[in-house]
Amino acid sequence: MKLDVWGVEASPFLLKLEALLNYRGIGFRRLPRDGGRWHNMVTALRLRRARKRGVVQRYPVMGRLDEYPAVPYLIADGREFHYDSSAIALWLDSQQAASPRPFYPPDPVCGFLASLIDEAFDEFGLYMVHHQRWVCSAADNVMGEMTAREMSRLLPSPFAARLGVDLPRRQVRRCPYLFSVAPQGYSADVEPSRVPPSRSGFPPTHALLEESWRLYLAAMEQLLAEQPWLLGDRFTVADASAYGQLSMNLVDPTSAAALEQYAPRTFRWLLAIREGSHRDSAGELVVSPGLQPLLAIIMKTFAPLMVQNERAYMQAIEAGETSFNEAAFDAGKALYDGELMGHPFRSVVKTFQVGVWRELCARWRGLDEAARGELEQTLPDAHLLQASDEAQGLTSWSGRR
Numbered sequence: 001m002k003l004d005v006w007g008v009e010a011s012p013f014l015l016k017l018e019a020l021l022n023y024r025g026i027g028f029r030r031l032p033r034d035g036g037r038w039h040n041m042v043t044a045l046r047l048r049r050a051r052k053r054g055v056v057q058r059y060p061v062m063g064r065l066d067e068y069p070a071v072p073y074l075i076a077d078g079r080e081f082h083y084d085s086s087a088i089a090l091w092l093d094s095q096q097a098a099s100p101r102p103f104y105p106p107d108p109v110c111g112f113l114a115s116l117i118d119e120a121f122d123e124f125g126l127y128m129v130h131h132q133r134w135v136c137s138a139a140d141n142v143m144g145e146m147t148a149r150e151m152s153r154l155l156p157s158p159f160a161a162r163l164g165v166d167l168p169r170r171q172v173r174r175c176p177y178l179f180s181v182a183p184q185g186y187s188a189d190v191e192p193s194r195v196p197p198s199r200s201g202f203p204p205t206h207a208l209l210e211e212s213w214r215l216y217l218a219a220m221e222q223l224l225a226e227q228p229w230l231l232g233d234r235f236t237v238a239d240a241s242a243y244g245q246l247s248m249n250l251v252d253p254t255s256a257a258a259l260e261q262y263a264p265r266t267f268r269w270l271l272a273i274r275e276g277s278h279r280d281s282a283g284e285l286v287v288s289p290g291l292q293p294l295l296a297i298i299m300k301t302f303a304p305l306m307v308q309n310e311r312a313y314m315q316a317i318e319a320g321e322t323s324f325n326e327a328a329f330d331a332g333k334a335l336y337d338g339e340l341m342g343h344p345f346r347s348v349v350k351t352f353q354v355g356v357w358r359e360l361c362a363r364w365r366g367l368d369e370a371a372r373g374e375l376e377q378t379l380p381d382a383h384l385l386q387a388s389d390e391a392q393g394l395t396s397w398s399g400r401r
Contacts, residue, residue, distance in 0.1 A: 001095075003028040004035075006047060007072030008150045009251070010143050010167070012129060013085045013122070014072040016244025020089050020103055023235050023278050024096070031075075032153040040154040047073060047081060056081040059091035065355035067325060085244070086118055089237050101282065103237040108371040110231050110285045112363060113378075117230060117238035117294070119356050120302035125245035127179040128213040129255075134172050135180055135196045135206065137252035138188050144168040146251070169193045177329045179347060181205045201346065208343035212301050217263035219293035220246075224265050226290040233283025243273045250274070287378055299381045300341055306357035307384055312336035313349045324351045361385055 005021070005028050007014035014030075021028050032040040050056045051068050058066055059082060066084075074082040074091075082088050089103040105111045133141050148164025155163065172194050175181070182196045183204040198204065220242070223230060230238045247270045249255040260267040272278075316324070316334045328334040329348035337346050364372070364385040376382045 002077050004043065004075040004078070005030050005072055006032075006043065006075060008033075008147050010147050010248075011071045012126065012244040012248040013069070014244075015247050016122075016240045017072050017074070017085045017088060019240045019243050019273055019278065020085070020092070020237070022276055023103075023240070023281075024092070024099065024101065025279065026092070033150050035153060037153060043075065043078075044154060046078075047075070050081045056083055057091075058082070058084045059087045059094070063355050065351040065358075067352055086115075086122065086237065086241075089240070101234065103240070105231065105236055105285050107285065108367055109287060109374050110236075112367065112371070112375060113287060113291070113295070114231060114236045114238040115363065116298065116360060116379075118241040119360060120298040121238075121241040121245045123353055123356060124212070124298075124302040124305060125216070125241070128209050128216065129245045129248045130171075130178045131175070131180040131206070131209040132213065132249045132255040132258075133252045134168070134175055135182070135188075136210075136258065137249070137254040137256075138172070138190050138194055138196060140254055141168075141252040143171075143251070172196060174326075176202060177326055177348065179205055179345070180209055181345075199346075203344040203346060205343065205345050208340060208345065211341070212297070214262060215297045216294070217259070217266055219297055220266040220269075221263050222293050223288075223290045224269055227286075227288060229278075229281060230291065230294070232286040232288070233281065234285055235278040235281040236285070239273070239278065243270060246270055247274060287374075292378065292380075295378065296380050299379065299384065303381065303384045305338070305340060306353060306360075308336070308338040309347070309350060310354050310357050312338075313351065313354045316349050321349075324349045 003021070003026065005014065005017060007017070007030070009015075018028075018030070029035065031043055035043065047056075054062075056068060056073065057080070069083060072083075072085065074088045076082070082091055093099070093102045093104055105114055133143065144164040144167045147167050148160045151163055152160040154160075175196050176199045180196065181202045181204050182198040183206065184198045186196060186198055186204075186206075188195050196206075227233065229235050230242065246259070246266065249259055250270060256267075259270075312334070313324070315336075321328075321334050323331060323333045325348065334349040335346055336349065337344065339345065367375070379385075
């Protein structure tokens with residue numbers, strides 16, 4: 001099977017997917033970076049048609065709460081399109097069922113924790129690292145130029161150059177949607193279009209994101225001092241997700257320097273994965289006491305955010321709301337107020353996060369009593385995983401294994 005990965009370096013989910021493929025030695029070509037212009041144009045058109053026809057797959061099924069991302073996509077044999085980095089990992093496990101090194105651990109306890117960590121970094125971790133790039137590294141990140149170079153393999157040079165200018169402006173404008181709201185009157189030593197925005201009626205969240213980032217890094221430092229990978233002696237999807245998000249900032253000078261200062265061990269760990277150190281990892285998976293600080297901050301940030309988002313979704317549906325996610329945010333619809341770690345916030349209902357949380361809750365409910373009991377001894381605030389009435393209708397975990 002011939003695999004292509006469609007995406008750009010700006011995406012932490014591309015970095016995660018590359019780490020997964022490299023771990024198992026699965027060959028792939030990254031497009032558009034490694035393709036010729038004609039081939040890239042054909043691939044882009046095929047992907048566009050597949051999205052329009054709704055045949056791009058999220059393994060094992062695409063639910064009504066899902067939406068297509070910008071990138072990345074996995075393309076098998078030029079005609080089969082997959083999206084969602086976690087679902088792609090699950091699909092790859094299904095294609096190589098005999099692999100002694102599955103991305104998702106078969107042990108129910110380790111498997112659940114791998115999924116929880118994966119989703120926490122994918123959802124809340126994205127907010128932290130996006131903030132680091134477009135706020136903390138606002139004056140010196142070069143992602144616009146990097147993306148323009150990659151897209152020059154697809155677009156004529158003037159259009160790629162224009163993209164390099166427009167991308168940073170667009171990403172900065174999106175900061176409040178991605179949970180990063182500046183205080184009123186915030187200023188930065190950048191051109192006006194790249195000053196991180198505040199939003200009327202929205203509490204500032206910079207302090208929350210920066211505090212959370214430091215707590216996540218502190219937990220990573222403690223854990224990596226005791227073992228090479230998050231769940232013991234072998235790389236899993238949990239490591240891939242942590243790597244994808246945190247390594248995004250390795251190319252953002254100010255944030256990279258802060259990462260090295262606050263978490264030197266984690267910084268070296270990220271660099272080593274980027275160089276392929278995880279390819280030969282093998283050994284036992286364990287739930288060590290050193291994992292508890294990471295689980296604690298996940299259950300203080302990711303889990304309550306998902307609970308509040310799902311509750312707001314149910315209330316919005318009852319009120320007849322039909323618009324969600326970024327389109328709703330831009331229109332001022334489906335907004336709700338919440339609190340994390342004592343910090344107030346305002347956000348928009350995100351249906352894909354409702355799906356993520358319901359799948360995790362369904363998997364929690366599917367565990368046997370012994371596995372749940374073991375996890376309850378390890379996982380703070382495990383009661384948050386009690387499924388909502390809507391999630392109770394799921395008879396099995398329909399997403400990631």
